[in-house]
Amino acid sequence: MSASAFVVIAIVTVAGALAAACLRKLIHAALCLVVAFLGIAAFYFLLGAEFVGLVQVFVYVGAVAVLIVFTILLTRREDEDDVGFNWGGVIVALAVFGVLSWAILKTTSLSIAPPAIEALTVKRIGQILMTDYIWPLQCVGVLLTAALIGALVLVMEEKR
Amino acid sequence: MRGEAIDQIFVRTKHWLLSFLTNAPDWAQQVASSLLNIAAVLAVFMTLFALISVLERKILGRIQNRYGPNRVGPFGLLQPLADGIKLLIKEDIVPVRADKVVHFLAPIMMAAPTILALGVIPYGRNMTAFAIDGGILFFFAVGSATELAVFMAGWGSNNKFSMLGAMRAIAQMVSYELPLIITVLPVVMIVGSLSPDAIVEAQGGYASGFAPRWFVFTPWGAAAFILFFVSGLVESNRTPFDVPEGESEIVAGHMTEYSGFKYATFFLAEYFGMFAVSGLAVTLFLGGWHAPLPWLEVIPSYIWFFLKLGALLFVFVWIRGTLPRMRVDHVMGFAWKFMMPMAFTCILAAAVWHYQAHGISGWLWSLGIVLVVYLGLSRLLNTRRNLSTRTYRFAE
Numbered sequence: 001m002s003a004s005a006f007v008v009i010a011i012v013t014v015a016g017a018l019a020a021a022c023l024r025k026l027i028h029a030a031l032c033l034v035v036a037f038l039g040i041a042a043f044y045f046l047l048g049a050e051f052v053g054l055v056q057v058f059v060y061v062g063a064v065a066v067l068i069v070f071t072i073l074l075t076r077r078e079d080e081d082d083v084g085f086n087w088g089g090v091i092v093a094l095a096v097f098g099v100l101s102w103a104i105l106k107t108t109s110l111s112i113a114p115p116a117i118e119a120l121t122v123k124r125i126g127q128i129l130m131t132d133y134i135w136p137l138q139c140v141g142v143l144l145t146a147a148l149i150g151a152l153v154l155v156m157e158e159k160r
Numbered sequence: 161m162r163g164e165a166i167d168q169i170f171v172r173t174k175h176w177l178l179s180f181l182t183n184a185p186d187w188a189q190q191v192a193s194s195l196l197n198i199a200a201v202l203a204v205f206m207t208l209f210a211l212i213s214v215l216e217r218k219i220l221g222r223i224q225n226r227y228g229p230n231r232v233g234p235f236g237l238l239q240p241l242a243d244g245i246k247l248l249i250k251e252d253i254v255p256v257r258a259d260k261v262v263h264f265l266a267p268i269m270m271a272a273p274t275i276l277a278l279g280v281i282p283y284g285r286n287m288t289a290f291a292i293d294g295g296i297l298f299f300f301a302v303g304s305a306t307e308l309a310v311f312m313a314g315w316g317s318n319n320k321f322s323m324l325g326a327m328r329a330i331a332q333m334v335s336y337e338l339p340l341i342i343t344v345l346p347v348v349m350i351v352g353s354l355s356p357d358a359i360v361e362a363q364g365g366y367a368s369g370f371a372p373r374w375f376v377f378t379p380w381g382a383a384a385f386i387l388f389f390v391s392g393l394v395e396s397n398r399t400p401f402d403v404p405e406g407e408s409e410i411v412a413g414h415m416t417e418y419s420g421f422k423y424a425t426f427f428l429a430e431y432f433g434m435f436a437v438s439g440l441a442v443t444l445f446l447g448g449w450h451a452p453l454p455w456l457e458v459i460p461s462y463i464w465f466f467l468k469l470g471a472l473l474f475v476f477v478w479i480r481g482t483l484p485r486m487r488v489d490h491v492m493g494f495a496w497k498f499m500m501p502m503a504f505t506c507i508l509a510a511a512v513w514h515y516q517a518h519g520i521s522g523w524l525w526s527l528g529i530v531l532v533v534y535l536g537l538s539r540l541l542n543t544r545r546n547l548s549t550r551t552y553r554f555a556e
């Protein structure tokens with residue numbers, strides 16, 4: 001059951017990601033990216049990580065995709081002009097793929113069977129975030145605030 | 161107990177129907193159970209949609225001193241049927257230069273999330289169609305997909321009015337999504353759970369024998385409820401916040417190029433969104449399916465839920481009949497300058513209430529905090545004191 005589900009979700013996710021990379025129209029690419037995001041959320045659900053899956057939908061579909069789409073809305077509708085094949089992109093993609101595969105193959109813990117753990121409830125995630133991971137959480141908060149203020153400063157320039 | 165039999169009649173009917181499948185494999189039972197839930201939710205809300213569409217026109221007629229629909233059937237009650245047939249047999253027009261796929265998918269993408277969101281709301285005792293641990297999060301996760309749908313409609317139509325409407329809609333929905341979610345946080349904080357069932361459970365029982373423990377009766381709860389309701393009004397793009405489809409400015413916004421059944425789907429999504437947001441407001445602040453007084457508990461829980469839902473829907477219609485449309489920049493300014501600080505104040509007030517052990521002193525303290533911030537904000541944001549010549553930034 002879960003193996004066949006994995007195959008179906010994997011095909012949809014990879015197809016969505018490929019379409020996002022290959023499609024000519026920016027807007028179609030952005031919408032296909034949403035399909036890929038949803039596929040990743042489905043993986044989280046399949047693994048029993050309900051909370052992470054919901055946050056994936058919430059943040060990536062609800063915020064990141066809307067941001068991308070809004071940016072496209074503000075740009076001019078371009079007619080498709082052939083930019084040629086980008087060899088630099090191929091090299092970067094291959095390098096990233098190589099590093100990732102190397103990291104996955106080097107990981108020894110993959111061969112160990114996962115220990116049985118209790119289901120992670122939202123309440124426990126909150127408690128762990130507020131105790132053990134309080135410093136990373138605060139750092140992320142500071143980073144995001146800095147980004148927000150930076151964006152505001154960029155917009156303020158216009159008024160002068 | 162007779163009261164319980166009526167209260168649980170739908171739950172028992174479902175169990176009875178499922179008992180025919182006891183010999184079937186496990187997955188078949190699960191599928192049948194889900195299908196029954198989906199069918200029940202769809203049937204109830206389709207009926208409610210038909211009913212509210214005619215009632216809304218009746219109430220608006222009453223407010224505007226005219227009759228409203230009264231030709232089809234008794235009191236015009238069959239009007240939705242006639243409207244449905246009319247919309248179904250209308251020609252489906254797709255602009256030549258439209259992005260066909262995106263144009264076609266937009267209404268579907270608009271309606272599907274609102275139906276999904278309706279699944280997590282508890283309609284009565286043991287009556288949640290889709291009970292998951294993170295129900296509230298699920299509600300907002302699927303709800304955020306409607307923004308993409310609005311965008312798809314605007315872009316796919318290849319029309320400047322559609323595009324302007326979509327841009328307005330996205331800007332407005334993104335801004336008001338924040339207060340909508342932040343006002344839910346105090347409730348989640350107090351209950352300590354993201355599950356709608358646990359939130360309704362926490363509002364059960366009666367203080368000193370008669371007063372219901374609904375969150376709307378605490379100062380922070382009342383403030384959060386009003387903020388939540390206003391944000392919900394914006395999210396469903398209804399008057400006075402219907403700038404995305406302001407017909408006197410941009411035809412019909414993102415719905416300009418839609419006709420026939422696709423337009424009806426947008427219409428349906430708007431109403432289902434309204435039901436979902438009102439249902440969540442009932443669950444979070446108005447005690448869900450709990451009765452307001454102990455001796456009224458003989459009336460089944462689902463009747464209480466739908467009475468409260470009906471009351472909120474009436475307020476939606478009432479506001480539509482009485483308030484004019486807001487200006488675009490005022491809508492946005494209101495979100496960031498007033499709604500956001502007030503929403504954060506609700507969290508603070510709820511925390512104070514919680515640490516005073518939900519007692520009378522905590523009640524007064526949180527009332528004080530909410531009032532001070534409200535008065536301060538309305539003082540600060542009062543622009544009437546120094547009226548001057550209006551300067552236009554772009555239209556000179």
